[in-house]
Amino acid sequence: MRTSRRSFIASFLVGGGAVLAASSRAQTAMPNMPNMAKMPNMAMPPGQGTVKVPDPTKVVMIVNRDSNELAFMDIASRQIVGKTFLGNNANPHMVMMSPDGRYVVTGGTRANAAYIVDARTLELVKKINVGIGPEHLSFSPDSRYYYQGNPSDDSVTVIDMQSMSVIKTIEGLAEPLNITFIPDGTKAYVGNYGAHWVGVVDVTRHELLKKIQVSAPPGISRLNPTRYLGEIKGVSNATISADGRYLYCADGDLGVVGVIDTRDDRVIKVIRVGQDPWRLYMSHDGRYGITVNNGDQTISIIDTQRNEVAATLEAGPDMTGVNFAAGKAFVISSTTGFLYVYNMQTLTPAGRVKIGLPSQALQIQTATTDTGDQNLYLASATDNSVYIVNAATEAVSRVANVGLFPWGTHIMDSKDNYCH
Amino acid sequence: MRGAYRGTRRRRLRLLTTCAFACVVSVAAQAQPAADDRAVLLLRLQQLEQRLNQIEGRAGMPATPPAAATGAPLDTQAILERLDAIDQRLNNLETNVVLSEPKTIVREVERYVDPAGAEFDQPAPDRRPVLTYERQRVFRRQSIGEEIEDALAAEGASGVEIGVSSVTTVQGAFKTAGQNNDGDGHVFGVTQADITFLAQSAALNTSFFADVVAIGGPGPDGEIPGLTLLNSQLARLSNNRLQMREAWIRTELFGQRLGLTVGQLDLTNYFDRNAVANDETFAFISDALVNSQVLGLANNGLGIAAIWDPKRNYNFKLGVQQSEDDPNNPVATSLSNSLFSMAEFEYIATPFGLPEGHYRIWGRLDNSTGDDRTAWGVSIDQKVTPTVTLFGRYGDGDVGEERVRHFSAGVGFQSPFAINPLDAWGIGSSQTEIKNGPNQKLAEAFYNLYLTDALRLSFMLQYVYDNSVGATYVLPGTRFVVEF
Numbered sequence: 001m002r003t004s005r006r007s008f009i010a011s012f013l014v015g016g017g018a019v020l021a022a023s024s025r026a027q028t029a030m031p032n033m034p035n036m037a038k039m040p041n042m043a044m045p046p047g048q049g050t051v052k053v054p055d056p057t058k059v060v061m062i063v064n065r066d067s068n069e070l071a072f073m074d075i076a077s078r079q080i081v082g083k084t085f086l087g088n089n090a091n092p093h094m095v096m097m098s099p100d101g102r103y104v105v106t107g108g109t110r111a112n113a114a115y116i117v118d119a120r121t122l123e124l125v126k127k128i129n130v131g132i133g134p135e136h137l138s139f140s141p142d143s144r145y146y147y148q149g150n151p152s153d154d155s156v157t158v159i160d161m162q163s164m165s166v167i168k169t170i171e172g173l174a175e176p177l178n179i180t181f182i183p184d185g186t187k188a189y190v191g192n193y194g195a196h197w198v199g200v201v202d203v204t205r206h207e208l209l210k211k212i213q214v215s216a217p218p219g220i221s222r223l224n225p226t227r228y229l230g231e232i233k234g235v236s237n238a239t240i241s242a243d244g245r246y247l248y249c250a251d252g253d254l255g256v257v258g259v260i261d262t263r264d265d266r267v268i269k270v271i272r273v274g275q276d277p278w279r280l281y282m283s284h285d286g287r288y289g290i291t292v293n294n295g296d297q298t299i300s301i302i303d304t305q306r307n308e309v310a311a312t313l314e315a316g317p318d319m320t321g322v323n324f325a326a327g328k329a330f331v332i333s334s335t336t337g338f339l340y341v342y343n344m345q346t347l348t349p350a351g352r353v354k355i356g357l358p359s360q361a362l363q364i365q366t367a368t369t370d371t372g373d374q375n376l377y378l379a380s381a382t383d384n385s386v387y388i389v390n391a392a393t394e395a396v397s398r399v400a401n402v403g404l405f406p407w408g409t410h411i412m413d414s415k416d417n418y419c420h
Numbered sequence: 421m422r423g424a425y426r427g428t429r430r431r432r433l434r435l436l437t438t439c440a441f442a443c444v445v446s447v448a449a450q451a452q453p454a455a456d457d458r459a460v461l462l463l464r465l466q467q468l469e470q471r472l473n474q475i476e477g478r479a480g481m482p483a484t485p486p487a488a489a490t491g492a493p494l495d496t497q498a499i500l501e502r503l504d505a506i507d508q509r510l511n512n513l514e515t516n517v518v519l520s521e522p523k524t525i526v527r528e529v530e531r532y533v534d535p536a537g538a539e540f541d542q543p544a545p546d547r548r549p550v551l552t553y554e555r556q557r558v559f560r561r562q563s564i565g566e567e568i569e570d571a572l573a574a575e576g577a578s579g580v581e582i583g584v585s586s587v588t589t590v591q592g593a594f595k596t597a598g599q600n601n602d603g604d605g606h607v608f609g610v611t612q613a614d615i616t617f618l619a620q621s622a623a624l625n626t627s628f629f630a631d632v633v634a635i636g637g638p639g640p641d642g643e644i645p646g647l648t649l650l651n652s653q654l655a656r657l658s659n660n661r662l663q664m665r666e667a668w669i670r671t672e673l674f675g676q677r678l679g680l681t682v683g684q685l686d687l688t689n690y691f692d693r694n695a696v697a698n699d700e701t702f703a704f705i706s707d708a709l710v711n712s713q714v715l716g717l718a719n720n721g722l723g724i725a726a727i728w729d730p731k732r733n734y735n736f737k738l739g740v741q742q743s744e745d746d747p748n749n750p751v752a753t754s755l756s757n758s759l760f761s762m763a764e765f766e767y768i769a770t771p772f773g774l775p776e777g778h779y780r781i782w783g784r785l786d787n788s789t790g791d792d793r794t795a796w797g798v799s800i801d802q803k804v805t806p807t808v809t810l811f812g813r814y815g816d817g818d819v820g821e822e823r824v825r826h827f828s829a830g831v832g833f834q835s836p837f838a839i840n841p842l843d844a845w846g847i848g849s850s851q852t853e854i855k856n857g858p859n860q861k862l863a864e865a866f867y868n869l870y871l872t873d874a875l876r877l878s879f880m881l882q883y884v885y886d887n888s889v890g891a892t893y894v895l896p897g898t899r900f901v902v903e904f
Contacts, residue, residue: 129508220840224872255841272807272835309806311776313768314731335622338676340731347770348733354675357551361623383529400530401541 049121052082056101056119060368060377061410062386063095063106064403070095070106071403072122073377073386075370075411078399082122086115093135094419097412098161100143107134107148114148114159126164130157136419138179138188140203147188147201149176156190158206168206173199178237178279178419182244182262189238189247189260191279196234198249198258200265214251214258215270228253237279237418241304242286248302250277250291257291257300259307269307273300281322283329283344284373284415290329290342292319299331299340301347311347315340320420321366325373325391332378337362339378339389353394355380355387368409369416376416379406458499465502472509529553583616584904587701589651591640591880591897598891603643610637610653614665625672631665633657644893646886647852647860649707652700656686656719665720677730685723687741688715691764691782695801696811696832696846701901703832705880706864708850713826714795714815716786717760718743733768743788758788777802784817793818797826807834811848823855842870858888876901 053059053072059081062071068090071083086092090108097104097119104117107130114134116126131150134157138147146159156176158168175194181187181203190199190208196217200210214235221228233252238260240247247260250273257280259269275295280302282289288310289302297317303310316333323330328350331340337360339353355378356362364387367378376389386399386406408419532540532547540547588611595604612635620627636659639651649655657663668683681690688711692698697709704710723741739762742755764782771777780799785792795817803809812829830848835841845867853859862884869877882895 218841220871223875227873272841309775311770312803312806313776336676343733346733347776348768349731350733352731358675359623385530398530400543 049118049123051120052122053120056097056104057371057412059411060386061095061097061104062379062402062406063092063408063410064384064405065091065093065381065407066404068092068108069403070104070117070122071406073399073402078388078397080399080402083403084115084117084122084124086124087111087127090115092407094137094408095410096137096139096417097410098139098143098146099141101412102143103161105137105139105146105148107137107150109133109135112150114146114157116146116159116161116164128157128159128164128166130159130166131155131169136178138181140181140188141183141185145203145206147179147181149179149190151175151177151193154194156201170201170206170208172208174234175232177235180238180240180247182240184244187262189262191235191237191249193234193236193252194232196251196254198235198238198247198260210265212258212260212265212267214249214260214267215254215256217254233276239280239282239289242282242284246304248280248282248289248304250279252276252278252295255293255295257289257302271302271307271309273302273309274298274312278319278420281324281329281416281418283324288344288347290322290331292322292331294319299329299342301329301342313342313347313349316352320364321416321418323367323369323376323416325369325376328391330367330376330389330391332364332367334364335361337364339364339376341394351394353389353396355389355396356383356398365406366408366418366420367416368411368414370411371413371415377409377411379409381405381407461499465499465506468506469502472506579619581618581620583614583618585614585616585701586902587612587653587899589639589653589705589897589899591651591882591895593640593644594894594896596892596894597885598889600889600891602889602891603640603893604891606640606643608638608640608642608651610635610639610651612636612653625676627670628668629670630667632662633665634662636660640895644884644886644889646884646889647854647858648713648850648862650705650882650884650895652705652707652710655700655707655710656688656717677728679725679727679729681725681727683722684720685725685739685741686720687717687723687725687739687760687762690725690727690737690739691715691762692780692797692799692813694799694811694813695778696809697801697813697828697830697848701899702868702876702878703844703846704830704848704864704866705878705897705899706850706862706882706884708826708852708860708862709828709830709848709864712797712799712813712815712828713850713852714797714817714819714824715762715784716795716817716819716824717741718788721758722755723760735766737764737766738762756787759786760788761785771802775803775806786818789821793820795819795824807837808832813850822857825853825855827851840870844868844870858886860884860886860888862886874903876903 058075060073060075064071068088069083069085072081074081086108089110091110092106093109095106102119104119106115108115112132114128114130118125130148131153133152134148134150136149144161146161148157154173156170157166160167173190174192176190177193178191180189186203188201188203197211197213199208202209217228235249235251238247238249245262247262249258255275257271257273258267261268273291274293277291277293280289280291287304289304291300297315298312299315300309301311315331316336316338318334319331320334321332327344329342329344337355341350341352343350355364362380363382365379365381367376369376374391378387380387384401384404386402388397410417529552531550531552532543533550534547590609592607593603612633614631614633617630635657639654641649664684666684666686668681668685670681672679692712692715697704700710721742725739727737729735741760742758743760744758762784764780766778766780769777778801782797784795797815799813801809801811809832814827816825828848828850830846832846834844847865849863851861864882866878866880871877878899880897885892
């Protein structure tokens with residue numbers, strides 16, 4: 001009896017001390033909470049701060065590589081309504097909002113981390129360590145899984161958005177650049193720029209199921225080691241058709257687009273396009289896809305009903321993306337600062353739009369299109385701006401000082417959300 | 421009973437209090453050295469974190485303060501977590517980061533200045549935009565590989581790009597009909613070597629290009645002197661001597677819509693271009709299938725070419741060039757003589773649901789004979805499928821003292837109608853007629869084997885009937901191109 005009483009008192013003393021210790025620890029940890037970047041894998045409860053973005057569909061997200069932040073621009077007022085600093089040397093690469101509009105995520109290429117931001121308060125909710133050199137990413141359609149590609153690590157990190165933790169790392173890939181989920185969310189397709197195949201991932205188990213070879217290198221490739229054994233330019237992206245059934249996978253070295261039927265995961269057609277196609281961009285009605293061929297500075301317009309090249313047209317150097325709006329296609333020529341415009345009814349060139357002053361040699365990056373297909377929001381890295389291009393009139397206006405070295409933009413539900 | 425119970429309770433309480441006090445004193449006495457050790461450990465951790473911050477370029481970021489200083493408990497788990505974090509950061513540094521100093525970049529920025537001269541980042545009604553330059557400190561950590569790539573790219577952009585190429589052609593001639601036996605059974609060979617220089621200023625949209633060429637060897641045209649050249653390599657060039665084929669400066673004006681090229685020019689590089697039949701080094705070798713014979717340009721010369729290209733489905737070209745029949749014995753005494761003036765309109769269309777086609781119409785004025793002599797022509801290439809292209813040309817006009825009519829047509833094929841993906845082949849024919857004079861009928865087929873990016877091998881077969889020669893010939897040939 002005495003012994004048990006002593007035990008009770010001793011445990012009271014120890015327990016009280018522990019409670020006091022925990023309380024003390026919580027107090028010392030609190031001041032560090034805003035600096036989440038210093039505390040890997042630490043979560044902060046979302047929604048505690050002031051709501052800066054009441055409607056996530058009404059902002060343009062801008063990823064600023066050199067200022068290591070995400071900026072949020074109100075579409076209506078064209079004002080920056082908030083910024084989320086991720087930490088020095090984060091070097092965010094691509095930004096994306098979850099389909100449910102709750103979170104904004106980005107991969108910090110130099111921090112080897114994924115960042116999760118509350119879409120309403122713009123608070124950094126969590127920093128999660130992932131593989132080496134994270135760049136492009138994707139969400140499962142139900143917003144449950146965030147797939148972060150790590151091209152320097154040849155892996156994809158799977159993050160469960162409910163527990164906000166890494167639940168799996170899919171390995172065995174070769175410079176995975178982009179991930180595409182099919183609409184029912186059961187499978188994801190990974191473009192491997194370091195190979196000539198597309199990886200099929202079972203989203204239930206997060207396992208690499210299959211490798212689909214887009215096309216075989218030609219027999220004569222052995223005579224051309226500088227082309228095929230140098231820096232490989234394989235499959236950057238698997239672009240899904242409007243009906244979600246087919247994938248169009250451009251292969252840079254082979255100069256082809258392989259069409260994959262997602263029902264049985266096999267290539268049903270190989271379409272020859274121009275030299276060194278970067279990837280295919282699908283028009284919003286799904287009728288045409290455009291590859292930008294940086295090898296010969298052309299674009300190939302593919303008729304997706306016939307799976308044939310409908311036209312090959314002259315374009316510019318260093319093309320990084322295509323946006324569709326107002327019946328036109330706008331092709332971004334990064335180093336020239338031009339948008340090459342094409343009429344998507346006649347499939348003919350329709351002029352080009354100079355971004356910035358004629359004397360300026362701006363390096364423009366990628367753009368997103370609003371959901372009304374009216375305006376393009378183009379990131380311009382060299383002058384820290386976003387240019388808004390009216391698709392119908394081709395009038396250009398500038399929003400300056402959005403952050404340092406804006407690399408890409410994103411609008412929730414836009415059909416032109418991509419990165420480079 | 422109550423008093424005895426109270427006494428017992430007091431004694432028990434006193435005992436318990438004594439025990440508890442003894443325990444606390446004992447624990448405190450044992451904990452003191454451990455707390456000191458941990459404080460030292462935490463201080464060391466803090467120093468490590470500060471050092472890592474400096475290396476990573478976050479010099480301004482505070483390290484987590486030592487727990488002893490803040491009065492926080494000495495939590496082993498927290499220490500382990502901090503060690504893990506340091507370990508992870510060290511791994512990152514070791515694996516992929518070498519240059520960790522923040523970079524300073526000078527950028528062109530737009531600022532807004534009010535009437536009082538104050539500068540702002542954002543526009544306002546009373547502020548005028550001003551372009552200026554500003555140093556910005558950024559945290560784009562780069563690896564050594566990226567730094568090397570950047571350095572090479574910068575060097576390439578500021579340097580002169582030199583290209584080297586060689587084209588060697590061997591052709592044989594076999595007479596199939598006619599009285600003239602010249603060239604029958606003979607083999608001909610031509611080798612040309614080009615060295616090209618290209619310097620560009622992207623900021624000024626200006627480039628300089630020079631092409632020095634040496635060409636030598638007997639072509640079939642020496643023994644089979646028809647109306648058109650059977651080896652177009654020798655067109656507009658003198659044999660067996662080193663010469664400047666082209667040397668020009670090009671600049672772009674008016675929003676880069678107008679391209680102006682001035683210098684030693686070959687106007688056939690700007691006019692009558694054709695997607696299938698316009699390159700003697702990769703496609704047809706017969707000059708009648710490289711350019712319209714009515715263009716009439718004899719040699720390259722000083723000139724200017726202006727191209728208005730709004731990048732829509734049309735463009736417009738104007739060119740003026742001096743072209744002497746014999747550059748070694750020039751007859752022109754000023755830039756007003758031996759002038760060829762040309763104009764061309766090109767339209768791009770996708771008719772009847774076909775892929776793209778290019779439709780051109782051109783006109784030419786020539787004063788080399790003292791009179792203004794005219795010519796006109798059309799040039800078309802139209803894809804009928806993505807890999808099959810039809811082409812055709814027609815031209816009519818004065819060439820020197822003669823009135824000439826020329827037309828050609830053919831088809832070009834690419835993969836999948838080829839052995840290798842980048843191979844190309846085609847067949848074409850042409851007819852050249854001099855009014856009240858001889859005429860020539862020619863047909864050619866070629867197959868261009870794309871071996872590597874630098875090596876290509878072609879096989880050609882020509883058939884020519886020229887009533888100025890008086891015989892028909894078949895000319896098989898090969899062509900080997902090396903290009904770096």
